[in-house]
Amino acid sequence: MADPTRRRLLDLLAAQGEATATTLAERLPVSRQAVVKHLAVLDAAGLVSGGRVGREVRYAVRPAALDTTARWMASLAADWDRRLAHIKRVAEAAEAAERDAHPAPPD
Known part of the structure; x- marks a missing residue:
């Protein structure tokens, strides 16, 4: 495919x-x-x-085989979406923690 x-x-x-x-x-x-x-x-x-x-x-x-493949691909895509969302949350949390640990000096 x-x-x-x-x-x-x-x-x-x-x-x-x-x-x-x-x-x-x-x-x-x-x-x-x-x-x-x-x-x-x-x-x-x-x-x-x-x-x-x-x-x-x-x-x-073979339509039935394509339907099965499409469902599998949709499930795989949903798993990757969840994984990427988790990575994004971890990265954003790390960025926020870094900002809180080292605040920018006042102007």
């Missing part, structure tokens, strides 16, 4: 419903072979599935 090409592939598949690697490569600045490799990673992660239709392999998004 961290790779921008993979995110773009997910966006394209979500918009189109399903597509071949060739069709997807036409909309990206990478080769068809690169698209196939990215799709293999997304498939291994369970985010897309590929099904053979004649000679073509058509890929589609």
Whole structure:
């Protein structure tokens, strides 16, 4: 998910419903072979599935897997927000204690 090409592939598949690697490569600045490799990673992660239709392999998004991933990412973001808020409180308290210990001289 961290790779921008993979995110773009997910966006394209979500918009189109399903597509071949060739069709997807036409909309990206990478080769068809690169698209196939990215799709293999997304498939291994369970985010897309590929099904053979004649000679073509058509890929589609697995919505349930994306929902699970989105919930996990939201939970992770909330944890980081809490951690950063704690760091901010500690830093502000330390700054206030430093100011109280060494007040500025009067003008």
